[in-house]
Structures are given as C-alpha cells and as structure tokens.
Amino acid sequence: MSDTDLLARRFEEQRPRLRAVAHRMLGSAAEADDAVQDTWLRLSRVDAETIENLPGWLTTTVGRVCLDRLRSAAARHEESVDVAGDGPSADVPGERDPEQEALLTESVGRALDVVLTSLGPTERLVFVLHDMFAVSFDEIAPVVERTPEAVRQIASRARRRVRNGPTVPETDPVRQRGVVEAFLAASREGRFDDLVTLLDPHVVLRPDAVVVRNGATGELHGSSAVARFFSGRAQAAVPAFVDGAPGAVVVVDGQLRFALSFVVADRILAVEAIADPALLAALDVVVATGSGADER
Template sequence: MGESTWLAERFEEHRPHLRSVAYRMLGSLGEADDAVQETWLRLSRTHSDELDNLAAWLTTVVARVCLNTLRSRQRRREEPLDIRVPDPVVSPAGPEDPEHAAVLADSVGLALLVVLDTLTPAERLAFVLHDMFGVPFDEIAPMVDRSPAAARQLASRARRRVRGQTSTPDADLARQREVVTAFLAAARDGDFDALVGVLHPDVVLRSDGGATRARHTTVITGGRQVAAEATTFGRFSPFSRHAVINGAAGVVVVAAGRPLAIMAFTITGARIAEIHVIADPERLARLNLTTFTT
C-alpha cells in the first residue's frame, strides 16, 4: 500500500470526528465540510513520518482552519450584535439516523450554537475543543497563541456564558413532540391564550428570512410577544411535518413539494423556551430535505 493510499484511508476513519468538531466550531454545515476538505489537502502534502499522533494532528489542523474562518467572519460582520440562526441537522427518522449520527454524537442544539456564535473565536475554540472533545489546554494554547493558563481562562469565560444563556432541554423526545403539536394547533386555531400557555414567559424566537428581509434575523422575546407572532404563521400548521432537528423536536413546513421553513424548538419543563426558524429559500435549498418533499 502506498503512502498516499494509507493516508487517505486513515483520514476517512477520522472524517466523522473532524466534521463534528468543525460543525460545533462554525455552526455551518457547508463551512464545516470546507474545513474538513482543507484539512485533507494539508494532510496530503504531509509525509507520514512527520505524524506522531495522526488524530491529534488532524484535530489541531481542522481547529486552526475553523479559527481562521471565525476570525474572517468576525471581520466581515457589519452588525456585530446580529445573531444568525445556525445550520440545522434535520432528520425525519430520529437522532440515531446513521447519516447524522457522527455530527450529533453528543447532540448539540441550535440554542447552544447560537450562544457559541456570541463568543470570540479564541473562546469558542477553547470551549469546543476542551469541553466537548476533551483536548488538553496544553494542546489548545498554541492554537490561540496563549499560555495553557490563559487558554483555560478562555474556556472558563465561554462556559459561564453558555451556562447563563442556555437552558437544559427536556430529554423525552415524544413529550417534546406533544408540546410542539399543541403549539401548532393553537397557532392554527388562533388561540392566543393556548399559545401563551405552551410558551415559557421568557421564550425567544429567532427567525432568519434571508437577505430579502430588511433584517436578516428577527429576534422576538417574551411569551405574549411570541404568541402574537405565532398566530401569523398558523396557516402553515397543516403543512408542518415532524422532524428531529439537532436531536430535538422540530418541524419542516412543506407546501407544493417545496420546503418553506424549518422550525426548531427548545423545550424545558414542558414549555417552549426557544424557537429557531429558517425561512431563507437559499439556505433551505442547501439543506438535504428531499425526504420531506417526496
């Protein structure tokens, strides 16, 4: 077996892990795949005798590629406080669907990815690599040009923000679906009181309608405010198909064989704490939703 073939086979063994790291770092499926491909290109230009620990080397490279992407994204962002709804991983079969199992091995919800988007690139790298993948701070430090102690502080700051801005979702997927069904029925019937009842008082709705909207992402907070907004899309309830989105209950809205929107829910204490909506036609077209449209 030639060296290039050996490297290619070893890389394919690590690809699911690398994609999982990149998705958590970037919150974008397309950018995650690009980062993994760039990692392969760098590996293909490296001699195997330079690799003492291939797994660690690959993780370091993909993390550095993602860090550069995050820094570039930060420089381009015109509105630093604007919140983008991350790319969802959508499955009709459940979180154990083999196609998505690698990305969702330790299921990461959209609510967490939204918070990760508010971190600095260095904080995000330190938190993702250490808290999600157990990479030691001695290995993280050179990636962010910090000492191990400073890298630990980056992760600690990120951890405090994550804990302060995310809630623990209910674990029972069937119960989550019951709550979503109740929400959709109340929206369809225009039952404002029922909507308020199924929503957490501090619920947050984030909706990405695409570049044609005046604001790319709309954020609405509060049970009564979100309930008022929900009545406007109640007409889509009959076209909603249950899905598993990043390991939690959600729906894909399909009409005339075309996806119109994705709605992901974070449910805590049998009430909806967060709703993430993607209605951007361009983003929907990039997602693999053929299962819902055929």
C-alpha cells in the first residue's frame, strides 16, 4: 500500500468524527461534508510525516475550516445555517449503544443545534471542540489565535449561553440588529418602559469584574432591574456583531473600550457587559454597517 493510500485510509477512519465536529459547527450536513473535504485537501498538501498526532491535527483543522466559513457568513451579515432544514447529525461513537445514541439525537440533538446557532463563530468552535470533543485549550488557542486563558474565558461564556438558552434564539441578523438598535435608543433616551418591553421578564445581565468595579452591582435578573441599569446609558454605543452574536460596542480613539453581547429571541434574553481589556482583546467585533464606527 502506498503512503498516499495509507494516509487516505487513516483519514477515512477519522471521517465520522470530523463530520460530527463540522455538523455541530455549521448545522448543515452538506456544509459539513464540504468542510471535511476541505480538510482532506489541506492534509494532502502537507507532509503527513511531520504530524505527530493526526487525529488532533484533523480535529483542529476541520475546526479552523468551519470557523473561516462562519466568520465569512457573519461578516456578510447573513444567516450561516438552516437548522430546521437539516437531518439528524452524525455523532461520535462512544460508550452508549446505538439505541441510546438514536434516542439522544432524537431528544436533544435538534435543541442543541438551535442553541449553538446563538453562539458566535469563535464561541461555537471553542465550545464544540472543548466541551463536546475534549480538545484542550492549548490545542484550540492557535486555531482561534488566542491565548489558552482567553480560550478558557470564551468557553465559559459559551457554556453559560448554552446553559441559559431555553428559548429559541433569533437567527435573522436583520431582526437581531433591529432589537439591539431599539434597545440602544431606549437606553440613551431613558425610556424605561420601552426597555422593559424589549427585555424578556427573566433576562439576565452578566457584567465582568471591570464593569462591576466601575459601578455595576453584579449579576442582575429580571426586566425591571436590567432596564434600570441601562436607562440613560449607552450614549456612545453603536450596534455590532460580537463574536458573531448581536451586540454593541464603544470605541474611543480606535480602541475597543466596552462591549455588550446579547442573546435575542423576540426579546432580549441575556446581556453580557464586557470591559476587561483582556476579554475585549479576545472578541471578534464587526461594527454594523452604517453605524459610523470602524470595524475591528
């Protein structure tokens, strides 16, 4: 058997797992197959003998391929996946028997896919690779061009979004932006009742440590409490996509100083307020077209 045939055989052994990673990332069986094929093409262009851990290399490479696709879609402000139109995802073989795997896919697979669409591209990649496929933060860090500690923070944020996402998030970026723009306008103008209307009754605001040090009171729950916090604020904030999710940012002299990241359904389900420079540096920010600020 030639070296090329042996490499192809080893790749085929990994294909089901790679397809499972790609499907969780992209939400589409067809796009997952394309991403796996792109991964094979990348493998065929490198010297396989220099790869010490082929399964690990393939996992991070297919993750990078998916991340590029998601970032491209987010930059165009397009919906990157169509969850409702796809069939069941392919899962990684594990300790459960086939009947248990089928039950798992039937009961939670679709729900998880919907929740994953609420994550930004980087968050989704980190969550999928680390929490679902046990890839270490050290291995993920070069894929997303972050430090391992920043990747750990991203994973924690993604985990909270998944854990607190019982309502189906809105995936149309135009509608997301409309909700965010209405929220920012109500905030700037101090329209408390409008803020309450735009917020889910069980909304959660999670400020980071720097925001708390600057005067926030810690995590807030409920539309009234969160509306009081934002009423009269957001004077310099402009709409943006923060790690692919709907958000808003404050940019001063070309430097990102503050970011808000939202989970949006019909109303706003959760808000993260970020001012820590290290966390801000870990964000992918695309300022919404027409907002008058620069893209970061």
